[in-house]
Amino acid sequence: MGKRILLILFFVLIFSSAGIYAVGNETLNQTIVDNSTAIQNATISNIILTNFMPKEVQLGDVQFNIQVQNNKNETISNTFAFVTGNGFSTYNVVPIVSLASGQKDYIFVYGNLKQAGNINLTIKINDETFYQNITVINQNTESDQQKLDDLKKAQEKEQEIKNISDQLSVIKQNFTILQNEFSKKSSDNYDVSLVNLNTLDNYLHNIQADILTGNVDDAKVNLNLAGEEYLAQKNKLDNAVKLPLINIIKNNVVLFSTFAGAILTFFALYELFKKKKEDISEISKKIVKKEK
Secondary structure, three states, X not given: OHHHHHXXXXXXXXXXXXXXXXXXXXXXXXXXXXXXXXXHHHHOOOEEEEXXXXXXXXXXXXXXXXXXXXXXXXXXXXXXXXXXXXXXXXXXXEOEEEEOOOOEEEEEEXXXXXXXXXXXXXXXXXXXXXXXXXXXXXXXXXXXXXXXHHHHHHHHHXXXXXXXXXXXXXXXXXXXXXXXXXXXXXXXXXXXXXXOOHHHHHHHHHHHHHXXXXXXXXXXXXXXXXXXXXXXXXXXXXXXXXXXXXXXXXXXXXXXXXXXXXXXXXXXXXXXXXXXXXXXXXXXXXHHHHHO
């Protein structure tokens, strides 16, 4: 009787273990599927967060500039951003009205910060969720005051670089116009021998390099030099006069000599072939007479 009970308990234990293994295996497989789906969904995002600024702010009112890219194959409309975080409250959002496929644009979020320190923001844009860490500075504390001073200096430097970039863009446009005028006047036989645009071109390249390295002082110096060089070369080009005919002939004497030599060679060859033809004709006549 005891053996029979032990045998029954043995079979019950085996079937129970099999059931637990099956349930566990199914759960594991489902977890793997769910994880794979999550990874796949994370990889294929309809919206990509490409930029967020500023990342260091003061307590109080703030404007967040959130740049996004449309990763869909179609235009999306009314793209909002909802930002939450400790001590942060939103009071206005300016959405992107329309964003074509592959294009980037900014959503502007206005709010207020009541808590200092490192704050982790949660940003929901359509069906996507992003996270951004920011540093909130309390200007009333000594340690944060130093951070605030550093932040102001960084912002001032960033603004200076932006101003230099804007001025560089204007000079580049003027330089292109100057190059076109130089080419046109040169083709129209103006005396542009005093005009040299190489120095100005070098200044423009140096300014670009200074901007990339954040060297504001050198960029300002090169910007001033470029402005002076541009005015100097433009003045020379504006005062360029048309070359007299004799100068044009002198400047093209090699071309004229080559052309004249080609003409003389042509006539010399023509006379040579003409004489050869007459000689051949005379020889032919003599041969005909002898045969008769």
